[in-house]
Every structure is written in structure tokens, then in C-alpha cells.
Amino acid sequence: xxxxxxxWTTHILGDLCDICRxxxxxxxxxxxxxxxxxxxWIKIADATKSGKYLYKTKEHVNEFGASFSRYLPAxxxxxxxxxxxGYPQMLGVKGCAHDGWLIPSNFRGIDxxxxxxxxxxxxxxxxxxxxxxxxxxxxxxxxKEMEVTIPSLPTQRMIASIxxxxxxxxxxxxxxxxxxxxxxxxIYREWFVNFRFxxxxxxxxxxxxxxxxxxxxxxxxxxxxxxxLSGFAFKSKTFIDEGDYKVVTIKHVHDGVFQPNxxxxxxxxxxxxxxxxxxxxxxxxxxxxxxxxxxxxVFGENYLLxxxxxxLHPHRQEDRPLVYWMFRxxxxxxxxxxxxxxxAQQNLSPVQTGKMAVPIPPVDLRDRYSEVASPMVEAILxxxxxxxxxxxxxxxxxxxxxxxxxDVEDLDIDVGMTAEELTEAAAG
Numbered sequence: 001x002x003x004x005x006x007x008w009t010t011h012i013l014g015d016l017c018d019i020c021r022x023x024x025x026x027x028x029x030x031x032x033x034x035x036x037x038x039x040x041w042i043k044i045a046d047a048t049k050s051g052k053y054l055y056k057t058k059e060h061v062n063e064f065g066a067s068f069s070r071y072l073p074a075x076x077x078x079x080x081x082x083x084x085x086g087y088p089q090m091l092g093v094k095g096c097a098h099d100g101w102l103i104p105s106n107f108r109g110i111d112x113x114x115x116x117x118x119x120x121x122x123x124x125x126x127x128x129x130x131x132x133x134x135x136x137x138x139x140x141x142x143x144k145e146m147e148v149t150i151p152s153l154p155t156q157r158m159i160a161s162i163x164x165x166x167x168x169x170x171x172x173x174x175x176x177x178x179x180x181x182x183x184x185x186x187i188y189r190e191w192f193v194n195f196r197f198x199x200x201x202x203x204x205x206x207x208x209x210x211x212x213x214x215x216x217x218x219x220x221x222x223x224x225x226x227x228x229l230s231g232f233a234f235k236s237k238t239f240i241d242e243g244d245y246k247v248v249t250i251k252h253v254h255d256g257v258f259q260p261n262x263x264x265x266x267x268x269x270x271x272x273x274x275x276x277x278x279x280x281x282x283x284x285x286x287x288x289x290x291x292x293x294x295x296x297x298v299f300g301e302n303y304l305l306x307x308x309x310x311x312l313h314p315h316r317q318e319d320r321p322l323v324y325w326m327f328r329x330x331x332x333x334x335x336x337x338x339x340x341x342x343x344a345q346q347n348l349s350p351v352q353t354g355k356m357a358v359p360i361p362p363v364d365l366r367d368r369y370s371e372v373a374s375p376m377v378e379a380i381l382x383x384x385x386x387x388x389x390x391x392x393x394x395x396x397x398x399x400x401x402x403x404x405x406x407d408v409e410d411l412d413i414d415v416g417m418t419a420e421e422l423t424e425a426a427a428g
Contacts (some may be wrong), residue, residue, distance in 0.1 A: 033065030086126025
């Protein structure tokens with residue numbers, strides 16, 4: 001296929017759009033900005049690598065706080081000026097951008113969605129242009145002076161539409177995962193936290209070391225339900241550039257999300273590695289260091305468990321959904337944070353976690369929950385696998401499309417095609 005760059009033109013980004021920086025109320029510690037806040041306050045920590053659009057923030061400001069900040073409409077493009085340097089996000093909701101973000105606007109001859117993917121492709125630009133020793137940063141001038149080579153506006157929109165088809169499907173799957181998580185968590189809380197399980201009306205409560213619990217339940221500990229199995233201490237010098245086995249570390253375990261990318265590789269597991277460090281689809285993992293208590297479900301093959309991550313292995317396979325949503329619950333996360341230790345960095349002891357007191361439901365009720373929640377686990381795993389495949393295909397197409405290596409004008413493509421149809425067309 002001929003190179004199409006002769007049809008593309010090079011510009012200074014500042015000639016194609018305005019660029020400003022987000023802003024924050026000062027001093028940020030002043031709680032007057034946050035009382036009863038409902039407006040998303042978008043900080044660098046809210047950046048999510050799981051999707052194109054950002055919908056949720058950890059903090060919110062009120063109208064008073066918003067008056068001191070950069071208020072942006074939904075659909076705005078923002079770029080991380082530090083932290084996850086150069087990482088772009090499209091806003092799924094309107095909100096106020098912290099001064100850690102750079103904001104392109106008033107686009108002239110460049111499509112904002114095309115620019116989003118252009119930034120994803122040009123990661124190395126930001127690191128080569130950044131300043132600062134401890135924390136690298138970029139500023140508005142650096143971004144304004146960035147050179148971009150782009151096709152015509154209609155071609156930009158076609159490229160953005162092709163790539164967006166993948167992201168839209170990923171987003172739809174992610175929403176479905178969130179709904180399934182919420183449903184299973186709601187049932188877990190109703191049955192095992194509020195004790196309003198099926199037939200609870202006919203069960204009396206009795207005294208226990210944990211307080212009042214339903215008759216037939218036991219006052220037990222976490223170890224009565226599962227084993228907390230720690231990972232292996234791999235030596236970094238054994239890692240290779242290409243290998244069949246991938247090492248799962250803390251950075252791959254997020255809240256409800258398993259991140260299978262950017263893993264260290266091995267050609268074979270170490271001889272002394274315990275067998276439980278071989279991970280399988282549907283294994284439950286929990287972080288033991290830093291952001292302790294983050295829990296997710298594994299999907300995929302040939303993963304090996306690194307130290308400071310624990311596998312939550314139920315004594316009964318039927319209890320896997322119960323174990324997963326028990327550790328995903330806010331109540332359990334709060335208790336884990338209370339027993340964690342460490343000043344500079346929190347650490348969670350598997351031994352202490354195993355001794356944590358919990359009410360143990362009878363087997364028949366646990367089986368009933370498994371019947372309800374196991375299909376949700378399977379659906380979540382299936383959707384996660386689909387998203388991984390979609391991201392992989394999109395990431396393969398992205399550099400070819402954004403660089404002009406793949407000429408969309410020569411492809412039999414309609415912007416309304418599905419991601420699967422686009423993949424087939426591009427492959428052909």
C-alpha cells in the first residue's frame with residue numbers, strides 16, 4: 001500500500017487549537033469549596049487507562065469551588081501535564097479540571113477525537129519534552145509547539161470513527177460489567193451484611209462474639225472460608241524480552257479490574273515457585289502493598305503470581321463469588337485498612353487478614369448465592385476478555401492509522417460499521 005503522507009500536512013498544534021491549563025481553588029485545603037459538592041473535580045489521580053471517557057472522580061466541588069476552577073463541558077479533551085504524563089482523556093461528564101491538566105479547545109482544522117488518538121500514539125513526545133527531576137511535567141507552551149502531521153478533516157474524522165468503534169464497544173462492555181458488579185454486590189450486602197437473605201423472616205438472631213447473627217450462622221474468621229496464598233519473589237534478572245509466562249504484580253491488580261498489559265516475561269516458571277502461583281481464569285487476587293485491598297478476577301492464561309499480591313483461594317469452589325464480593329465490599333476494605341501497617345506505605349499481612357473475624361453463613365445459603373452470582377462472574381470474565389481483544393486490535397491499528405501507514409481512503413469502510421467489521425476490512 002503506498003504511503004499517503006504526501007496528502008498530509010505538518011502544523012504547529014497551537015495554530016490548530018487554543019491550549020490552556022486547568023485551575024484549582026486556592027488554598028485547596030479550604031473545605032468551603034467542597035461542602036455538599038456535586039460537580040466532578042477532575043484530578044490526575046482520576047485518569048483511567050481502562051477507557052477513552054472519564055465519568056467518575058474521587059472528589060467533587062460545589063458551585064463556589066467551581067467558580068475558582070476551569071469548568072468544562074462533556075466531550076472536552078484534556079491532557080495530563082504530570083503524573084501519567086501526556087495521557088489524554090475525553091470527558092464523559094461536565095466538570096472542573098484540576099491544574100494538572102492541559103486543555104485544548106477552539107479546534108481549527110483538527111478533530112478533537114483524532115487529536116485524542118494522536119496523543120495516545122505520541123507518548124514518547126511528552127517524555128522527551130518534559131522538564132523536572134522528581135516529577136516530570138509539560139506545560140501549555142510545550143504542547144502549543146508540538147508538531148502534528150495530519151490529513152484532511154474528513155479523513156481525520158474517518159480515522160477517529162474507526163478507532164472510536166472499538167472504544168465505544170469497550171465502553172459498552174465496561175458499563176455492563178459495572179451493572180453486573182453492582183447487582184452482585186447489592187445481593188451480597190442484602191444477604192450477608194444486612195442479613196436479609198431468603199427466608200430471614202423465619203430465622204431468629206442469637207448472641208455471638210460478633211454480636212447478633214442469624215441462628216445457624218457461625219462466628220468465624222476469614223481462614224474458615226479461604227486460604228490467602230502469597231506470590232513468589234521473582235528475580236528481575238531472570239526476566240526476558242519475549243516469553244510465554246507473564247508475572248502479575250501490584251500494578252496489575254486494580255479495583256475490580258485486572259490489567260494484563262506490560263508484564264515482565266519468563267520462558268518458564270522457577271523451579272522453587274509454589275504451584276498456587278500458577279494463575280487461572282477466575283482466580284481472585286488482592287493487593288497487599290500500597291493501595292491495599294484492591295481485588296480483581298484474573299482472565300487469561302500463563303500468568304504467574306508475584307509477591308505482595310495474594311490469591312484468595314476458597315476452600316469450596318462454590319464460594320468463589322462470595323469470596324470475591326466479600327472482599328470487594330466497602331465494609332471489608334475498611335477493615336483491611338484498619339489492620340494494615342506501615343508509615344511510608346501500607347502493608348497488609350495475609351496472616352492477620354486470615355484471622356479477621358467474619359460471620360460464616362450456612363452452606364446451603366452460600367450455595368444459593370453461588371447459583372445467583374456465578375453466572376455474573378462468568379459474564380464479567382467474558383466481557384473482560386472481549387475488551388482485552390478489542391483493545392489489542394485497536395492498539396495495533398492506531399499507529400498505522402494515525403501515521404498514515406494505512407490509507408483509509410483505499411479501504412472499504414463505512415463509519416457506521418461495527419468493530420468486528422472494521423477489523424475484517426482492515427485485515428483485508
